[in-house]
Amino acid sequence: MTGPDAAPPTAIDTSRPHPARVYDWWLGGKDNYPVDEELARKILAADGTAVRGARANRRFMHRAVRAAAGAGIRQFLDIGTGIPTEPNLHQVAQEAAPESRVVYADNDPIVLRHAEALLRGSAEGRTEYLHADARDPETILARAGESLDLGRPVALSLVALTHYLGDGADADDDVYGLVERYVARLAPGSFLILSQVTQDLSPDGVARAAELFRRSGTPFHPRTLPEFRRFFDGLELLGPGVIPVHGWRPEPEDVAAQAEGVVPVYAGVARKP
Structure with missing residues (x-):
């Protein structure tokens, strides 16, 4: 999926921040640019939970993937992959079940540069990366279907x-309809793994962070608990x-980590009946 049939990467724009690279800075990574660090620092000053939230999200992903693998899931589709930070999802899944197949999808060209590292999975399993936009489920699912058997359960992250x-x-987006379109194509028994920033737990800080993201050109939409629960309608x-x-x-x-303070992020995992 990173070969000749992959979508051609676009040039990396270092003149404006990208959320994946901002997130990388919060996690202590080095695959970001001064413009990303500048925004990351501004957001952290406005909302002191930003670094805790980034780290808590990663740990949640690890736990959720292990839970899915423990329930027998052997196929994973991770959309909005971001810049690799070890352990990556495929490492967690294949440690639990070496035969696991993992497909990553992201539209940031810098992530494409790291695809070789992402592809180093277990000998028994398979790990692939595709360069695509989360808002194009038809393309992602069609190409993911070259590595995953969509007739069998998949964990969608x-x-x-x-x-x-x-x-x-x-x-510009219909996020609920988008998630529904992904889930509709998955087989019964599939999992949906989600986390989402909320203002419920830190109203002022998250509002300031959201405004900074928007000013930088990145839409940002914190959601309430009822709004987040809506993603799981019809699921168990x-x-x-x-x-x-x-x-x-x-x-x-x-x-x-809870002793460090609040993290304004909701999380949930659900099974498709």
Whole structure:
């Protein structure tokens, strides 16, 4: 999927920040540019939860993938992959089940540059990357279907993605319809893994962060608990349900991290009946 049939990458624009590279800076990565660091620092000054949230999101992804693998899922589709940070999703999945197949999708050219690292999976499994936009489910699913058997259960990971997509008549995106289109194509028994920034738990800080993102040219849409729960309509939520991200099946490091302060992120995992 990174070969001749892959979508051609566009040039990396270093004149404006990109959310994947801002996120990379918060995680301590080095695959970002001064413009990304500038925005990341501004947001962190406006909302002191930003770094905690980025780290909590990664740990949630690890726990959710292990839960899916423990339930027998052997296929994973991660959309909005972001810049690789170890352990990546395929490493977590293939550690639990070496035969797991993983497809990553992202539209940031800098992520494409790291595809070779993403593709180093287990010998028993398969790991692929495709350069595509999350708002084009037909293309992503068609190309993912070259590596995944969409007639069998898949875990769809949309971690820290939906708050960059809008909804409603005045928005460019229809995030609820978009998620529904992905889920509709998945086989019964598939999983949906989601996390989303909310103002519920840190109203002022998240409002300031959202405004900084918007001023930089990146749409940002925090959602309330009822709005986040809507993503799981018609699905069977796994325990403990929709909950602040630290509390979703926490491990010792997550319990310890809760002492650092609030993280305004909701998380949930659900099964398609």
